[in-house]
Amino acid sequence: SQKIEQNSEALNIQEGKTATLTCNYTNYSPAYLQWYRQDPGRGPVFLLLIRENEKEKRKERLKVTFDTTLKQSLFHITASQPADSATYLCALPNSNSGYALNFGKGTSLLVTP
Amino acid sequence: GAVVSQHPSRVICKSGTSVKIECRSLDFQATTMFWYRQFPKQSLMLMATSNEGSKATYEQGVEKDKFLINHASLTLSTLTVTSAHPEDSSFYICSVGEGAYTEVFFGQGTRLTVV
Numbered sequence: 001s002q003k004i005e006q007n008s009e010a011l012n013i014q015e016g017k018t019a020t021l022t023c024n025y026t027n028y029s030p031a032y033l034q035w036y037r038q039d040p041g042r043g044p045v046f047l048l049l050i051r052e053n054e055k056e057k058r059k060e061r062l063k064v065t066f067d068t069t070l071k072q073s074l075f076h077i078t079a080s081q082p083a084d085s086a087t088y089l090c091a092l093p094n095s096n097s098g099y100a101l102n103f104g105k106g107t108s109l110l111v112t113p
Numbered sequence: 114g115a116v117v118s119q120h121p122s123r124v125i126c127k128s129g130t131s132v133k134i135e136c137r138s139l140d141f142q143a144t145t146m147f148w149y150r151q152f153p154k155q156s157l158m159l160m161a162t163s164n165e166g167s168k169a170t171y172e173q174g175v176e177k178d179k180f181l182i183n184h185a186s187l188t189l190s191t192l193t194v195t196s197a198h199p200e201d202s203s204f205y206i207c208s209v210g211e212g213a214y215t216e217v218f219f220g221q222g223t224r225l226t227v228v
Binding site for chain 2: 102
């Protein structure tokens with residue numbers, strides 16, 4: 001069955017450091033992969049989309065890599081800030097439902113001053 | 114990008130009653146909307162695809178007679194949880210997108226508690 005795995009443990013880092021979150025998937029051949037941010041009690045908010053033919057994508061302090069051989073994506077937040085504290089979700093296209101998404105459980109990031 | 118409004122944000126209902134959740138696409142005509150459910154510390158699980166003017170498509174294991182979806186216009190989809198039970202307590206979220214290779218916009222979610 002298709003699986004999307006993210007670090008289940010919370011990631012605690014100090015302000016100013018780089019946070020790196022991992023997303024591994026199995027039994028998928030995704031054409032693209034997305035990352036979302038979710039705050040408690042809120043719906044997810046889109047951050048980045050990376051296509052299968054792209055190795056890396058950047059947006060301000062965010063960077064995503066996509067290795068289709070390893071079946072892995074890494075999500076980096078540089079110069080992290082306390083406001084970056086949230087849960088980050090990895091998402092892949094649902095192969096059966098058009099452009100709906102399947103999500104990982106998410107990794108909780110806590111940035112402390 | 115699309116703005117998605119979901120209502121209510123929180124609802125408490127008694128076991129056996131029905132609850133309706135609305136999802137509105139405020140600035141985008143959505144022929145398709147998606148409904149998800151999220152239990153605490155779990156991933157968002159796709160429940161169904163709501164199709165404007167036709168029947169919804171449900172994911173495996175989701176009871177279509179229990180979770181009624183109506184998508185009567187290009188801006189409104191509703192999810193009705195019928196005969197709710199405590200195990201239906203969850204966070205329900207709708208989403209709208211413009212197609213593959215594009216970002217998806219989510220509503221703010223509805224916290225349903227069945228007592």
